[in-house]
Each structure stands twice: as structure tokens, then as C-alpha cells.
Amino acid sequence: MGSLQLKSVRKSFGPVDVLKGIDLDVKDGEFVIFVGPSGCGKSTLLRIIAGLDDATSGNILIDGSEVSAVPPAKRGIAMVFQSYALYPHLSVKDNMGLGLKQAGAPKAEIEARTKKASSMLSLENYLARRPAELSGGQRQRVAIGRAIVREPKLFLFDEPLSNLDAALRVNTRLEIARLHRELKATMIYVTHDQVEAMTLADKIVVLDGGVIQQVGSPMELYNRPANLFVAGFIGSPAMNFIDASRLGRSDATTIGVRPEHMALSRESGEWTGRVVHVEHLGADTIVYLDSEKAGLLTVRLFGEHHYEPDEIVHATANAGQLHRFGDDGKMIR
Known part of the structure; x- marks a missing residue:
């Protein structure tokens, strides 16, 4: 079991x-990701769950038991850090088994758990090496293996992929997803990268200013953002926001439309604008245009399209994909 409850933390x-009063329920086996901008409180919240920081007030329950006064080693958690935190003088095998050794586990048990974890992470051929002889991705796998051998109730990940290059991030992300399926363990993961959040999470917790802005599945947040902050944070490129009064609408204060829910034409359309910049990404073309009626707009087109700076084009939004927000910034249902 590995359920977690946070009450008014x-x-x-x-x-x-x-942190201004965090309430959250994490079910056993869920993969939950905390996202938000720098300084939003996500890493502080993770450290409080781990017991590395104390909450000023509130309750933390793991499997229904209050753990606020329980030291980190007794909480049944294992944490994977951004910096790997491996001992340079120890082999991969000894790094992975060190926590069990310090806990007094029998040698045979340490051997069996280390063997199982190294097999899951394809580290069998590296057990005798030291961290300096490994790539960044291999070191991160060792850090994950060190967590697996402890068989914790909760896995806590603090931006584990941020030190890896783009290709390694993708590969390690796939490995973490596979491990979650195999272990069926509860995982709580902090990142500022919304791609990681959208591709890994069962449930995303969006934080800003020490407050939970919304909790939901990746597609719930994408399709039904609770407010302007979530709408602008989830999705890349970011959602376009248009002053509703400029469009002659009285049913909202702000109209939102995602770049991928817009079309461009050289003949006619809802909003006329001048092309400011074009990004050719191969699979996509991102067009930025300055529209007098709607302001600066971003349009994402599938495939390769040829538009030139200063060209006059016409943008049209998919009417069924518009989001309406009120004076308080909340989405109008």
C-alpha cells in the first residue's frame, strides 16, 4: 500500500x-506529478512529504497513519534526486544496496533485491563499475535502482531528468513509465517540464504561489483548465488569450484558444494579421502573427507550411474549441 493524504499543509x-494550505489525496499505485513555475512550492511540498522539511502546520498521512513526527527513514519512502547523489568510491552494486546494508538487511536479501532491480534497469553489466565510469543516464538509473531495492511505499522524484540531454530524457522517461507499470507503486514526481507531466502522470497537480490551482488527468487539464493560469501553463505553444471586448463579446472577459485549434488562410478568415515570425519544426509549423483585432496570435499547423514575415494572412479559430474566462480568471463552464 502507498496512499498519501495531505490535509491543510x-x-x-x-x-x-x-505553501498556503495544501489538501490532496493520492491513491495507492497512482503516478502523480507536481508541476508549476519556479518558486511555486512543488519541491518544498515533496521535501515535506519525505520528511526532509517540517510543515508549519497540517497533517501528512501515509497509508492512513500520521507521519509528521516520523523521521524520513521510517516513513517507507525512497527519493530520487536531480543530482543522483551516488557515492563515487562505491560500485554500482554497492550504491544500490547501501540503504539496505545500513538498515541491517541480510546479505542474501540485499543480493536478491539488487539483482532484481539491476535486471529491471538493464544495469547487470555495470554492477562492478563506479559512477565516474557511467553516463548521466546510467547514473540516474542507478539512483532509481537504489530506490527500487528499498521496496518503499512511496517513490518520490525531484526533477530526476533535468540534468540529462534531450535524447536521454526521452529514454529515461520511458523507463520510468515502464517501471511504474511493472512495480504498480505509488509515485510522486516533481517537474517544471509539462511534457513529462502530460506523458507520465495519471494525475497532475498544478501549483502556483503555494496554492493548488487544479488537480486532474492530463487531458482534463488540457481540455478543461480551471482558470487562466492552468490554461496558459498546460499546452505548448501556450494558449492564446484575447480580450473578449475586442471581439465584441459580452459572455466572457477573456477568450482562450489553443494554437493547434486555429487555421490560416491567405484568402479570408476571422482575424486578419501580419506574420511576425515562422518556426519550421518539420512535423509542425508555428506561425506568429500580429492581429489588430485579436492581438499577437500563435498558430500551430500540422506539417510544413510556407509563410513569410510581413505576409498578410487570415486566422480562424475552431468555434467548438474556444475557452471562456470571467473577471476572476476562472473558466466559465
Whole structure:
């Protein structure tokens, strides 16, 4: 079992409130990802769950038991850090088994768990090597293996892929997804990368300013963002926001439309604008245009399209894909 409950968790550093009352339920076996901009409180919240920081107030329950006063080693959690945190003088095998050795586990048990974890992570051929002899991706796999051998109730990941290059990030992301399916373990993962969040999570928790803005599945957040912040944070390129009064609409304060839900034409369309810049990405073409009526717009087109800076074009939004937001920034249902 590995359920987690957070009840009114607050954290202050002097007069600064970093977390302003976090309530969250994580079910056993869920993959939950915390996302948000720098300083939103996501890493602080993870450290409080791990016991590395104390909450100012509130309750933390793992499998229904209050753990706020329980030291990190007794909480049944294992944490994977951004920096790997491997001992350079120890082999891969010894790094992976060190936590069990320090806990007094029998040698045969350490051997069996290390063997199982190294097989899951394709590290069997590297067990005798030291961290300096490994690539960044291999070191991160060792750090994940060190967590697996402990068979924790909760796996906590603190931006584990941020030190890897783009190709390694993709490969390691796939490995983490596979491990979640195989282990059926509860995983809580912090990242600022929304692609990681959208591709890995069962449930995403969007934080800003120490407050949960929305909790939901990746597609719930994409299709039904609760407010302007979530709408602008989830999705790449970001959603276009248009002052509704400029469009002559009185049913909302702001109209949102995602770049991929717009079409371009040289003949006619809803909003006329001048092309400012074009990004050719191969699979996609991103066109930025300055429209007098709607302001700066971003349009994402599938495939290769040829538009030139200063060209006059016409953009049209898919009427069924418009999002309406009120004065308070919340989505109008």
C-alpha cells in the first residue's frame, strides 16, 4: 500500500508563506506529478512529504497513519534526486544496496533485491563499475535502482531528468513509465517540464504561489483548465488569450484558444494579421502573427507550411474549441 493524504499543509519561512494550505489525496499505485513555475512550492511540498522539511502546520498521512513526527527513514519512502547523489568510491552494486546494508538487511536479501532491480534497469553489466565510469543516464538509473531495492511505499522524484540531454530524457522517461507499470507503486514526481507531466502522470497537480490551482488527468487539464493560469501553463505553444471586448463579446472577459485549434488562410478568415515570425519544426509549423483585432496570435499547423514575415494572412479559430474566462480568471463552464 502507498496512499498519501495531505490535509491543510502549510509552510512558512518567516513572514513568507510558501505553501498556503495544501489538501490532496493520492491513491495507492497512482503516478502523480507536481508541476508549476519556479518558486511555486512543488519541491518544498515533496521535501515535506519525505520528511526532509517540517510543515508549519497540517497533517501528512501515509497509508492512513500520521507521519509528521516520523523521521524520513521510517516513513517507507525512497527519493530520487536531480543530482543522483551516488557515492563515487562505491560500485554500482554497492550504491544500490547501501540503504539496505545500513538498515541491517541480510546479505542474501540485499543480493536478491539488487539483482532484481539491476535486471529491471538493464544495469547487470555495470554492477562492478563506479559512477565516474557511467553516463548521466546510467547514473540516474542507478539512483532509481537504489530506490527500487528499498521496496518503499512511496517513490518520490525531484526533477530526476533535468540534468540529462534531450535524447536521454526521452529514454529515461520511458523507463520510468515502464517501471511504474511493472512495480504498480505509488509515485510522486516533481517537474517544471509539462511534457513529462502530460506523458507520465495519471494525475497532475498544478501549483502556483503555494496554492493548488487544479488537480486532474492530463487531458482534463488540457481540455478543461480551471482558470487562466492552468490554461496558459498546460499546452505548448501556450494558449492564446484575447480580450473578449475586442471581439465584441459580452459572455466572457477573456477568450482562450489553443494554437493547434486555429487555421490560416491567405484568402479570408476571422482575424486578419501580419506574420511576425515562422518556426519550421518539420512535423509542425508555428506561425506568429500580429492581429489588430485579436492581438499577437500563435498558430500551430500540422506539417510544413510556407509563410513569410510581413505576409498578410487570415486566422480562424475552431468555434467548438474556444475557452471562456470571467473577471476572476476562472473558466466559465
